[in-house]
Amino acid sequence: MINKLLQSSGFKRIAIFVLIAIILYAMRSMINLILLTFIFTFLMDRLVQFIEKKIPLNRRLIVIVSYACIVGLFSYGLVMYLPMIAGEITALIKQLTAFYTSKHDNIVLSYVMSRFEEIQISSYLEQGFTFLIKNLTDISKITLQVLMALLLSLFCLLEKPRLIEFTKKFRTSKISSIYVEIEYFAHKFVGTFGKVIEAQLIIALVNCILTTIFLWLLDFPQLGGLSIMIFVLGLIPVAGVIISLIPLVIIAYSIGGIMKVLYVGIAIAVIHGIETYILNPNLMSSKTNLPVFYTFIVLIFSEHFFGVWGLIIGIPIFVFLLDVLDVTDSKKVL
Numbered sequence: 001m002i003n004k005l006l007q008s009s010g011f012k013r014i015a016i017f018v019l020i021a022i023i024l025y026a027m028r029s030m031i032n033l034i035l036l037t038f039i040f041t042f043l044m045d046r047l048v049q050f051i052e053k054k055i056p057l058n059r060r061l062i063v064i065v066s067y068a069c070i071v072g073l074f075s076y077g078l079v080m081y082l083p084m085i086a087g088e089i090t091a092l093i094k095q096l097t098a099f100y101t102s103k104h105d106n107i108v109l110s111y112v113m114s115r116f117e118e119i120q121i122s123s124y125l126e127q128g129f130t131f132l133i134k135n136l137t138d139i140s141k142i143t144l145q146v147l148m149a150l151l152l153s154l155f156c157l158l159e160k161p162r163l164i165e166f167t168k169k170f171r172t173s174k175i176s177s178i179y180v181e182i183e184y185f186a187h188k189f190v191g192t193f194g195k196v197i198e199a200q201l202i203i204a205l206v207n208c209i210l211t212t213i214f215l216w217l218l219d220f221p222q223l224g225g226l227s228i229m230i231f232v233l234g235l236i237p238v239a240g241v242i243i244s245l246i247p248l249v250i251i252a253y254s255i256g257g258i259m260k261v262l263y264v265g266i267a268i269a270v271i272h273g274i275e276t277y278i279l280n281p282n283l284m285s286s287k288t289n290l291p292v293f294y295t296f297i298v299l300i301f302s303e304h305f306f307g308v309w310g311l312i313i314g315i316p317i318f319v320f321l322l323d324v325l326d327v328t329d330s331k332k333v334l
Contacts, residue, residue: 012177012181013181013184016178016181016182016185017181017185017324020182020185031306031309032142032145032309033145033148033149033152035309035313036145036146036149037148037149037152037153037156038194039149039194039197040149040150040153041152041153041156041157042190042194042197042198043197043198043201044063044066044067044070044153044157045157045160046198047066048062048063048066048157051066060158063154063157063158064158067150067154071150171183185324188320188323188324189320191323192316192319192320192322192323193313193316193317193319193320194316196315196316196319197312197313197316200234200235200237200312200315200316201235202279203234203275203279203280204231204232204234204235204240205231205234206274206275206279207230207231207234207241207271207275208227208230208231208234210271210274211227211230211244211267211268211271212226212227212230214264214267214271215248215267218252218256218260218263218264218267219255220251220252220255221251221255226247226248226251229244229247230244235311235312236299236311236312237295237299237315239295239296239299239311241268241272241275245264245265245268248264248268249261249264249265252264290315290318290319294318295315298314298315298318299311299314299315301314302314302315302317302318
């Protein structure tokens with residue numbers, strides 16, 4: 001009975017999955033490089049495939065030109081706009097801090113701020129600023145990881161046909177049984193994790209553009225810093241909208257009182273409606289749209305185990321696990 005269980009395909013698949021998880025955990029110090037490389041490779045491959053359909057050019061030429069354009073635009077943006085955006089983020093933090101530490105005449109607002117003090121919101125803000133400062137001091141390390149990930153993804157796409165041909169040789173090797181299971185998980189991973197990440201990026205970008213336009217119409221200051229904050233928080237499903245609403249409401253009250261807060265609330269509600277009823281149904285399957293309770297539970301646990309990365313990749317990993325367990329259908333993810 002035990003021998004039959006050990007030799008079953010289901011047990012073998014679970015054992016290999018656990019082994020992959022253990023290996024990834026052992027390589028957790030390299031998780032930034034691994035995830036960035038996968039995300040860059042997946043997104044750039046999708047871009048190259050799209051261009052190939054529109055313009056019949058040599059694939060390698062499209063890859064090189066695409067990477068050159070993106071790296072060039074990224075470098076130009078850093079040189080031209082990084083100092084301005086850094087100044088706007090600093091001013092934004094000062095504005096939020098000043099609002100939190102000052103006294104307020106509004107009874108409702110005073111009550112809310114007193115509740116914040118009771119749950120020691122200042123300690124959470126302090127931890128957040130400490131994390132931000134720590135990451136800013138490690139900017140050279142992060143930049144190196146991004147460059148390495150871009151370089152690895154470039155080589156991967158340049159040699160994609162050769163890589164596929166070479167990798168297929170393992171199917172007839174002495175570890176063919178292991179290779180078959182890894183190939184199965186790899187197809188599932190690309191079909192769920194990659195495409196959900198792609199959908200999250202598109203949704204975050206659309207939300208960022210629409211919200212920035214609304215804020216510009218409402219004469220908000222520090223639009224550069226706010227747009228980056230909205231985009232980054234937009235990568236966090238459901239919770240990102242709620243988290244980004246807090247500083248927006250504070251700034252709205254500071255510059256225009258209750259009426260400005262009302263306008264911001266209406267704008268965010270409209271944008272959230274566009275995301276819920278237009279973007280999500282077209283970019284993700286209905287089963288990928290998890291209940292809000294599940295979403296928050298996954299985010300809490302993934303943040304605990306993976307840190308900040310967990311807020312972004314927690315939902316895609318959970319969707320991947322659902323797909324492996326046949327709870328969802330990856331073919332429905334566009």
